[in-house]
Amino acid sequence: MVKNLSEEGSDKIxxxxxxxxxxxxxxxxxxxxxxxxxxxxxxxxSGDGEASSSSVPCRLSKFIQQFVVMGFSEESIAKxxxxxxxxxxxxxxxxxxxxxxxxxxxEQPTASPQLDPSISxxxxxxEYNENFxxxxxxxxxxxxxxxxxxxxxxxxSSSLSENEQTLLSLANMGYPVEEVSIxxxxxxxxxxxxxxxxxxxxxxxxxxxxxxxxxxxxPKLKHISNDSGGYKKRKMFNQLCKGKKQRTIFDGDPISxxxxxxxxxxxxxxxxxxxxxxxxxxxxxxxxFYYENVALAPKGVWDRIASHLYDIEPEFVxxxxxxxxxxxxxxxxxxxxxxxxxxxxxxxxxxNEALPLSKRWWPSWDTREHLNCLQTAIGSARLxxxxxxxxxxxxxxxxxxxxxxxxxxCRKWNLVWVGRNKVAPLEPDEVEMLLGFPKNHTRGGGISxxxxxxxxxxxxxxxxxxxxxxxxxxxxxxxINVLSLFSGIGGxxxxxxxxxxxxxxxxxxxxxxxxxxxxxxxxxxTNQRGNLIDFDDVQQLNGDCLEQLIDSFGGxxxxxxxxxxxxxxxxxxxxxxxxEGKESSLFFxxxxxxxxxxxxxxxxx
DNA sequence: CAGACTATGATTGCATAC
DNA sequence: GTATGCAATCATAGTCTG
Numbered sequence: 001m002v003k004n005l006s007e008e009g010s011d012k013i014x015x016x017x018x019x020x021x022x023x024x025x026x027x028x029x030x031x032x033x034x035x036x037x038x039x040x041x042x043x044x045x046s047g048d049g050e051a052s053s054s055s056v057p058c059r060l061s062k063f064i065q066q067f068v069v070m071g072f073s074e075e076s077i078a079k080x081x082x083x084x085x086x087x088x089x090x091x092x093x094x095x096x097x098x099x100x101x102x103x104x105x106x107e108q109p110t111a112s113p114q115l116d117p118s119i120s121x122x123x124x125x126x127e128y129n130e131n132f133x134x135x136x137x138x139x140x141x142x143x144x145x146x147x148x149x150x151x152x153x154x155x156x157s158s159s160l161s162e163n164e165q166t167l168l169s170l171a172n173m174g175y176p177v178e179e180v181s182i183x184x185x186x187x188x189x190x191x192x193x194x195x196x197x198x199x200x201x202x203x204x205x206x207x208x209x210x211x212x213x214x215x216x217x218x219p220k221l222k223h224i225s226n227d228s229g230g231y232k233k234r235k236m237f238n239q240l241c242k243g244k245k246q247r248t249i250f251d252g253d254p255i256s257x258x259x260x261x262x263x264x265x266x267x268x269x270x271x272x273x274x275x276x277x278x279x280x281x282x283x284x285x286x287x288x289f290y291y292e293n294v295a296l297a298p299k300g301v302w303d304r305i306a307s308h309l310y311d312i313e314p315e316f317v318x319x320x321x322x323x324x325x326x327x328x329x330x331x332x333x334x335x336x337x338x339x340x341x342x343x344x345x346x347x348x349x350x351x352n353e354a355l356p357l358s359k360r361w362w363p364s365w366d367t368r369e370h371l372n373c374l375q376t377a378i379g380s381a382r383l384x385x386x387x388x389x390x391x392x393x394x395x396x397x398x399x400x401x402x403x404x405x406x407x408x409x410c411r412k413w414n415l416v417w418v419g420r421n422k423v424a425p426l427e428p429d430e431v432e433m434l435l436g437f438p439k440n441h442t443r444g445g446g447i448s449x450x451x452x453x454x455x456x457x458x459x460x461x462x463x464x465x466x467x468x469x470x471x472x473x474x475x476x477x478x479x480i481n482v483l484s485l486f487s488g489i490g491g492x493x494x495x496x497x498x499x500x501x502x503x504x505x506x507x508x509x510x511x512x513x514x515x516x517x518x519x520x521x522x523x524x525x526t527n528q529r530g531n532l533i534d535f536d537d538v539q540q541l542n543g544d545c546l547e548q549l550i551d552s553f554g555g556x557x558x559x560x561x562x563x564x565x566x567x568x569x570x571x572x573x574x575x576x577x578x579x580e581g582k583e584s585s586l587f588f589x590x591x592x593x594x595x596x597x598x599x600x601x602x603x604x605x
Numbered sequence: 606c607a608g609a610c611t612a613t614g615a616t617t618g619c620a621t622a623c
Numbered sequence: 624g625t626a627t628g629c630a631a632t633c634a635t636a637g638t639c640t641g
Contacts, residue, residue: 257618296616328631372631377611411631448608460633488633573634574634576616609639611638612635613635620629622625622628
């Protein structure tokens with residue numbers, strides 16, 4: 001006999017999506033949830049706003065100039081510098097943010113749900129949380145200046161369709177184009193301008209967290225505002241709309257990566273305030289599932305992966321929007337995408353903030369503000385020595401040729417400055433921090449340093465995954481049963497724990513013994529109740545075994561895991577063989593097991 | 606033998622120039 | 624449209640050392 005889901009929580013979950021199969025709520029529900037959001041937890045971020053910029057002396061004039069030529073008012077620039085210091089990226093983000101906010105009719109900063117204090121104040125995470133809680137909600141700092149944001153559409157009206165005309169009207173009223181196009185899609189073609197503006201206002205009010213713009217948008221905005229060609233304008237318009245339209249996997253187009261790579265949204269970027277997606281009927285659970293792998297896989301791999309996971313469109317997200325290191329990953333899941341909230345504190349998102357000790361040694365010509373993807377191997381001592389010699393040989397700033405070489409190597413190996421003319425790979429505990437794990441998570445207990453790098457390099461970025469899983473918190477107040485495949489060092493478990501979602505029964509499958517030990521010892525250290533059941537091979541999980549497990553505690557609420565990327569990852573020079581490769585072909589175990597779980601839980605077996 | 610250390614490009618997508 | 628340059632990338636295999 002097949003059990004219900006967790007008795008307490010399952011009845012709250014609306015798996016029955018009528019015929020529409022809409023996972024997201026309709027407009028009314030969104031409106032009410034916005035109200036809830038606003039009343040449940042005004043967690044005003046407070047901070048000192050980087051005291052580094054108490055004054056703006058003359059030597060900054062060049063720094064300011066670059067923003068003036070982009071068309072920002074000096075007043076805004078001064079404000080942005082005051083809040084962000086001399087970090088050009090952050091200043092530009094802030095300036096774009098001011099513009100968006102000032103253009104929006106509703107300029108109400110919004111709240112985001114609060115975490116359990118017991119979780120967010122965990123000692124493991126509190127030590128770096130004071131440095132990066134910038135106050136981005138200083139309303140009086142939202143200066144006004146002239147609006148030239150959407151003028152590129154103006155001379156196009158004669159050739160535009162009715163929809164485009166509506167979009168143009170609203171854009172001219174100051175509403176961000178992306179939000180208008182979303183509103184038009186959700187409210188329908190017949191929606192009046194008033195309905196659309198109401199919708200957009202509500203959406204803006206519900207937007208959680210700091211409305212930074214992605215850096216990827218900057219050159220585009222600049223480019224477009226200078227552009228007078230109709231072709232490019234139309235192309236831009238199409239791109240804005242393209243991301244929102246429903247796409248089926250077998251319509252001929254291969255899956256392409258979004259730009260910026262923010263999936264259905266990230267807390268640190270102002271994008272479309274809410275999204276709605278339609279899941280294929282067969283994808284609607286139970287259980288919830290969450291699959292992950294590298295975004296930059298060989299051509300066609302994601303199409304194949306998606307075809308085995310109910311043709312769900314992957315959500316591609318770069319973890320650089322969550323931490324100071326890039327991590328471009330694709331996620332296929334059937335989770336709701338509305339009502340997400342991030343783990344607090346928000347981790348530092350620049351190298352400077354994440355590794356403050358490196359600031360002293362960082363040369364001005366090394367313009368990196370983000371680290372690249374944290375991988376499984378580190379740069380060699382010989383390389384750092386070569387770099388030291390190359391930089392040491394010259395007085396002052398090295399010649400361009402040397403700078404280029406050093407920067408190239410630093411980017412390739414994620415080297416950071418740790419002394420005069422001295423670069424070094426990250427330490428394992430720094431990698432742990434960047435990936436959102438507690439310090440020393442992978443330390444000791446029989447694991448070698450080399451294996452620490454390897455296990456960490458193969459792991460989730462916890463904040464990113466937690467953001468996606470956060471929607472489960474309200475659905476399962478009593479906790480969840482998790483089937484964790486390819487668990488590694490327990491990125492999924494750590495994410496759920498940090499979200500404050502109790503782990504009732506965890507069935508964990510992980511080949512590496514040291515990794516299994518890491519997860520087990522982490523559970524003991526954190527005094528978690530509930531059971532942990534280990535397997536070392538996914539192929540052991542057959543129908544009988546799963547049926548027994550499901551019978552014993554009533555089904556899985558979440559099936560989560562990222563299958564091996566060895567044969568997909570770009571760093572692999574030897575055996576990048578695609579999905580059929582030796583390790584990566586284990587992917588097929590994921591849909592196999594997921595289908596079994598689904599069938600058993602629906603009584604189909 | 607475990608662990609540390611080191612050398613080893615190709616495949617993508619994108620921007621730009623023509 | 625085509626050529627070119629640029630940048631990013633959850634790694635593997637061989638060697639050395641204690």
